[in-house]
Amino acid sequence: MKHKAPKAIAMMLLASTMLFTAACGNTKGEESSTSDPNSTEPITFSFFGADTSPHWNKMQDVVGKKITEATGVTINAEYDIASGGGDDKIALMAASGDYPDLIFPKANLSKLVDAGAMIDLTELIEEHAPNIKKMYGEEMNRLKYSNEDQAIYTLPTNGSVDQLTFDNTGGFELQHRVVKELGYPEIKTVEDYENALREYYKAHPTTEDGQPTIPLTLSADGWRSMITVTNPAVSATGAPDDGEYYINPETYEAVLHYKRPEEKEYFRWLNKMYNEGLLDKDTFIQKEDQYKAKIASGRVLGIIDHEWAYNDAEVALKNAGKDEMTYGHYPVTLTSEFKRADFQPVGSDGYGIGITENCKDPVRAIKFLDWMASDEGQVLRNWGVEGEQYVIEDGVRVIPADVQERKNNDNASFTKETGIGLYFVFGPHYGDGVKDPSGNYYTTNFPEQILAGYSEAEKEALKGYGISTWKELFPTEEDFEVKEWGAAYNMPVPSDGKYQVIYQKTQDIVQKRIPEAVVSSTDKFDQVYDNMLAELDKAGAVEMEQQYTEWIKERVRLWTGKDVQ
Amino acid sequence: MSVKAFNATKSEKVFDIANFILMGIILTVTLYPFLNVLAISLNDSTDTVRGGIYLWPREFTLENYKTIFQYDGLIQGAKISFARTIIGTLLGLLSSSMLAYTLSRPDFKIKKFVSTFLALTMYFSGGLIPGYILMKDLHLIGTFWIYILPMMVSAFNVFVIRSFIDGLPYALQESAKLDGANDLTIYYKVILPLCKPVLATIALFLAVGQWNAWFDTYLYNGSKPELTTLQYELMKVLQSTQQGGSNVNANDLAQQMAQVSPESIRMAITIVVTLPILVVYPFLQKYFVGGMTLGAVKA
Numbered sequence: 033m034k035h036k037a038p039k040a041i042a043m044m045l046l047a048s049t050m051l052f053t054a055a056c057g058n059t060k061g062e063e064s065s066t067s068d069p070n071s072t073e074p075i076t077f078s079f080f081g082a083d084t085s086p087h088w089n090k091m092q093d094v095v096g097k098k099i100t101e102a103t104g105v106t107i108n109a110e111y112d113i114a115s116g117g118g119d120d121k122i123a124l125m126a127a128s129g130d131y132p133d134l135i136f137p138k139a140n141l142s143k144l145v146d147a148g149a150m151i152d153l154t155e156l157i158e159e160h161a162p163n164i165k166k167m168y169g170e171e172m173n174r175l176k177y178s179n180e181d182q183a184i185y186t187l188p189t190n191g192s193v194d195q196l197t198f199d200n201t202g203g204f205e206l207q208h209r210v211v212k213e214l215g216y217p218e219i220k221t222v223e224d225y226e227n228a229l230r231e232y233y234k235a236h237p238t239t240e241d242g243q244p245t246i247p248l249t250l251s252a253d254g255w256r257s258m259i260t261v262t263n264p265a266v267s268a269t270g271a272p273d274d275g276e277y278y279i280n281p282e283t284y285e286a287v288l289h290y291k292r293p294e295e296k297e298y299f300r301w302l303n304k305m306y307n308e309g310l311l312d313k314d315t316f317i318q319k320e321d322q323y324k325a326k327i328a329s330g331r332v333l334g335i336i337d338h339e340w341a342y343n344d345a346e347v348a349l350k351n352a353g354k355d356e357m358t359y360g361h362y363p364v365t366l367t368s369e370f371k372r373a374d375f376q377p378v379g380s381d382g383y384g385i386g387i388t389e390n391c392k393d394p395v396r397a398i399k400f401l402d403w404m405a406s407d408e409g410q411v412l413r414n415w416g417v418e419g420e421q422y423v424i425e426d427g428v429r430v431i432p433a434d435v436q437e438r439k440n441n442d443n444a445s446f447t448k449e450t451g452i453g454l455y456f457v458f459g460p461h462y463g464d465g466v467k468d469p470s471g472n473y474y475t476t477n478f479p480e481q482i483l484a485g486y487s488e489a490e491k492e493a494l495k496g497y498g499i500s501t502w503k504e505l506f507p508t509e510e511d512f513e514v515k516e517w518g519a520a521y522n523m524p525v526p527s528d529g530k531y532q533v534i535y536q537k538t539q540d541i542v543q544k545r546i547p548e549a550v551v552s553s554t555d556k557f558d559q560v561y562d563n564m565l566a567e568l569d570k571a572g573a574v575e576m577e578q579q580y581t582e583w584i585k586e587r588v589r590l591w592t593g594k595d596v597q
Numbered sequence: 598m599s600v601k602a603f604n605a606t607k608s609e610k611v612f613d614i615a616n617f618i619l620m621g622i623i624l625t626v627t628l629y630p631f632l633n634v635l636a637i638s639l640n641d642s643t644d645t646v647r648g649g650i651y652l653w654p655r656e657f658t659l660e661n662y663k664t665i666f667q668y669d670g671l672i673q674g675a676k677i678s679f680a681r682t683i684i685g686t687l688l689g690l691l692s693s694s695m696l697a698y699t700l701s702r703p704d705f706k707i708k709k710f711v712s713t714f715l716a717l718t719m720y721f722s723g724g725l726i727p728g729y730i731l732m733k734d735l736h737l738i739g740t741f742w743i744y745i746l747p748m749m750v751s752a753f754n755v756f757v758i759r760s761f762i763d764g765l766p767y768a769l770q771e772s773a774k775l776d777g778a779n780d781l782t783i784y785y786k787v788i789l790p791l792c793k794p795v796l797a798t799i800a801l802f803l804a805v806g807q808w809n810a811w812f813d814t815y816l817y818n819g820s821k822p823e824l825t826t827l828q829y830e831l832m833k834v835l836q837s838t839q840q841g842g843s844n845v846n847a848n849d850l851a852q853q854m855a856q857v858s859p860e861s862i863r864m865a866i867t868i869v870v871t872l873p874i875l876v877v878y879p880f881l882q883k884y885f886v887g888g889m890t891l892g893a894v895k896a
Contacts, residue, residue: 078820086668086833090822110820113832120725124816127726128733321860325648348646445667 072104075396080125081457082118082138082383083190085111087444093451094417102408105400107134107458125149131388134397136189136457138383139524145177145185149388152183153398156387160395161402163409167193167460171380174518174591182590187401187460191382191522192475195463199482200374200503201339204264205359208493210333212356216496219362222268222301229310229334239331248305248334249312251323252547256341262546264336265289265298270370272378275521276539277577279584284517284596286580288538288573290546296561298366302550303557316547330357355489361502375509379591381518385457404459407468413455414475421450429472516588523587531579537571631871638662638864645861661865670822670830678808678827679873681744685807686800692749693799694792697758698784703767719752729816738817741824747813748806754799761795762788797884801877808874831866 088109091100100106110132112118122140125131126147137144144150157164164187168175175184204225210232211217219225229247238244250260263273266289271278278289289295305311312332314322326332327345330352335342339361346358363372387397403409415422415429422431431439438446447453462474482501486494494500517523526532545564552560585596605613632652637645638661640654649655665671699705700712723731737743765788773783789796811828818824 084833108820113815113829120816121819124726124729128730130733321646321648324646328647344643344646348643351643444664 071396072102074100074104074106075393076106076108077134077391077397077400078132079107079109079134079136079458080118080121080132081109081111081136082122082140083111083136083457084113085109085454085457087447088454089448089451091451093449093454094420095412095451095455098412098417099404099409099455103400103403105396129390131390133388133391134385134458135388136383136385137186138190141177141186141383141386142524142526144386144388145181149390150183150185150386151389151391151394152185153187153387154184156394156398157184160398161405163402163405163407164460167405167462168380173593174380175384176590179586179590186384186386188380188382188384189457189460190384191378191380192461192463193380194466196465196509197375198464198477198479198503199501200361200506202267202337202374203361203372203502203506204268204364205335205337205361207330207333207357208360208489209356211360211493211496216493219364221368222298222364222366225334225362225364226301226305226310230308232333233310239329243329243331246312246326246332247310248336249318249323249326249332250315250336251318251320251341252316253318253320253323256320256323257543257546259341260335260337261302261550262290262542265295267372267374268298268364268366268370269294270365270373272373272376272515272519273521274517274519276535276542277520277580279517279520281513281515284581284585284588285577286520286584287577288542288568290542290568291565294366294370299546299549299561300557301366303552303554306550307554311550316551330354335359350487355487358487358489360490360493361505363506371507371511373512374506375503376512377509377514378519379514381522383522385459401459404455405461409459410461410474411468413458413461414452416450416452421452427470427472431476516592516594517584518587518591520584523583525580525583531576534572534576538568538573538576541567541571634864634867637861638868640861642861661861662869664862665831665865665869668830668833670825670833671827673823674825674827674830677741677744677824680741681810681826682804682807685745685748686803688745689749689751689754689803690796690800693751693754694758694789694796695784696750697755697762698788700755701759701762715752715755725816732817739821739824743817744807744810744813744826748803748810754802758792758795758799761792765791793884797881801881804877805874809870828870831870 088111089096090109091097091106096107112121117138118140122135122137122143125135126143126149129147129149131144131149135144135150141150165172175187176182177185204219206219206225206228210228211219213235214228214231217224217228219228233245233247236245251257252261258276266273266278269292271289271292274286274289276288277286278292279286302311306313306315312318312326318326324342324345327335327342328348330349339346339359349355349357363374365372385401387394391397404413411429415431418424421435422429424430439452464473464475464477466474468474479501494502497505499505525535541564545560545567549557549560549564588594589596629652633650636652636654637650639657639659640650641656641658642661644650644656700708700715702708705711722728732738732743732747737746769787769791770783773787778786809828811826811832814824814826814829815832
């Protein structure tokens with residue numbers, strides 16, 4: 033900058049101002065479309081999704097082009113990033129009135145409703161959406177916003193309608209080699225589970241390469257401790273998953289699930305395991321990657337987790353040819369009188385997509401969502417295009433081997449190209465196990481396909497128990513009533529205010545005291561656990577539970593029409 | 598640091614050796630995390646799960662980088678990121694140093710008021726929503742200039758430069774005035790050359806800040822793919838390997854995870870994001886030292 037004249041600086045400033053003014057005056061609203069609702073004239077809807085969708089390809093994929101062809105609709109989508117959830121973006125929309133035409137607000141729906149951003153879909157569905165009506169049928173009530181405001185603002189899309197799960201990937205896990213060596217013992221209670229671990233551990237205190245065997249380890253790193261440490265206490269004592277609460281099905285009273293006496297017994301069992309040396313000493317100090325590294329080494333006999341969480345460790349085992357060190361899923365309960373509720377149906381419940389006040393043509397929008405919910409639309413969203421991503425052989429939809437292979441091994445680019453899996457948010461859809469009028473499943477997950485995914489060692493273990501999927505060990509959907517309040521963890525609660533403060537406090541207490549109780553000496557356990565319960569109440573848990581109970585009751589009233597007091 | 602091989606006293610030798618060791622330790626401590634990140638980013642992701650990767654990859658692969666560079670927004674994002682870094686840094690330097698010079702002048706009447714006003718912005722901000730509404734009313738949303746203008750003047754940078762100028766002898770400015778220089782000439786011919794070290798520091802702040810910014814892209818230009826930035830694109834990639842979504846079936850997920858583990862991808866991203874900005878450091882290095890000794894005043 034030595035030889036430049038000051039003029040240069042002045043020029044730069046001038047140039048930048050000019051540039052800046054030139055850049056002004058941009059977006060103008062698009063032309064509003066025709067009023068004929070049946071037209072398939074090109075129309076563009078803007079959309080914001082509070083989940084992330086990194087493979088979104090601006091509808092330049094096979095499925096996207098087909099959708100535009102059939103409906104004339106192009107979606108200009110923007111998705112949330114970072115942790116997902118869209119909190120910031122939606123707060124800005126609510127404050128500034130800049131809404132997209134369609135929105136999937138997730139847990140932030142209330143912000144938009146309070147801002148008057150959402151339109152009531154009740155009439156629109158009644159008049160223009162036969163497919164959506166057919167789908168929800170009896171459960172239409174569950175779409176309503178609240179008792180005071182019975183409008184329908186969103187159509188649940190992140191859950192599926194009438195979902196029937198074909199396999200269980202949770203429960204208590206044991207390595208296939210363990211059950212094989214012990215001759216496939218019955219694994220039903222924590223006692224069975226513990227005995228299996230103990231016996232195998234006694235016979236094999238170290239692995240072949242001399243590393244110590246770990247009978248049982250858990251991951252307590254951040255939110256993972258909910259999955260592997262505290263939630264199993266709920267499921268092993270026969271309660272369904274309602275987040276941090278247990279909800280009494282008769283009275284709808286919500287309590288923090290730690291207060292159930294049977295759960296104390298579950299934690300006592302963990303405490304016993306710890307003191308006996310069967311539960312890994314590092315359980316509460318290891319990070320998630322250390323936990324996975326242990327599993328991937330094959331020296332962990334048992335875990336209490338979900339497959340989606342430890343999957344990459346299991347893949348590492350499979351790649352190393354150690355199939356016998358991967359895990360089966362067992363219906364372990366505290367004692368034989370409990371019945372695991374993994375498969376208790378929750379009914380329609382979930383976040384959904386809605387139409388905003390800014391929408392140029394709500395009728396076209398609802399018709400678009402309805403087309404997406406039609407048989408044609410659903411098959412397209414799940415399977416792709418006939419002759420490309422699937423073929424029909426003797427009336428049965430099949431995915432050709434080469435397509436399946438790409439789907440498995442090059443999923444990212446497959447998704448980008450075909451768009452399969454990118455459009456679930458645009459309109460309701462049936463879940464696994466539901467068949468369309470042609471007798472084919474709507475989704476691409478069905479028993480035959482799951483069986484094909486098992487490794488040899490896994491098949492052997494299943495055979496040892498005389499079953500074909502892990503699910504057969506568990507009580508099924510038929511054994512339970514549909515939960516009247518859906519899944520409580522899906523229920524939106526205020527994101528700030530008193531409730532949230534107390535909730536946070538209780539979480540802090542639980543995360544500190546549960547590990548403390550588990551690692552204390554056996555005679556101290558009662559004291560630590562009871563102190564924790566007292567501490568929770570001191571932090572205001574009772575008040576918080578009453579508040580939560582009220583919300584649950586409101587939900588039940590709204591959904592079932594029952595007069596709950 | 599030079600080691601005197603001969604005629605060094607014993608104590609000097611001891612000092613040198615100790616110095617070597619100490620500096621070696623510091624170097625290791627600072628460099629190791631980076632090398633570890635590099636090693637993990639070049640390692641087969643399935644293998645990474647097994648843990649125990651320290652200085653070099655166990656199973657070398659470029660798969661993780663391939664995954665990242667598959668995204669088409671990356672090239673456009675890189676363009677915009679470079680543009681905003683260069684333009685934003687230059688304009689930021691210019692405006693902050695001009696303001697700082699003005700504030701350093703004792704004959705500036707409302708110096709105190711402006712300084713206080715500026716300092717307030719360091720401790721109080723309007724918050725997210727008022728900021729958004731302001732940008733909306735300025736019609737900056739959906740334009741490139743939203744990356745530049747809001748970040749041009751930051752109170753902290755101005756104060757850093759001002760205190761540096763305050764440290765320069767005022768006699769320099771007086772003598773320039775006597776020679777017939779006007780304010781602009783003094784700023785340009787006297788102050789700026791002397792300020793090189795502090796300007797280099799601020800340039801680094803600005804450049805790193807611009808380069809790493811993604812939140813403004815997300816807030817204001819999320820629906821404009823032509824204005825995406827590198828960091829924003831990388832944020833998206835990072836997400837894709839973290840959450841399977843509720844609709845992905847376990848088999849697909851298993852296969853996907855086999856290709857890329859979050860750990861390896863995250864490290865690959867870290868490398869991609871860090872390298873370009875690392876390149877800036879050596880170029881600014883010389884200014885940190887230079888300029889200190891320029892134009893001394895004879896007492």
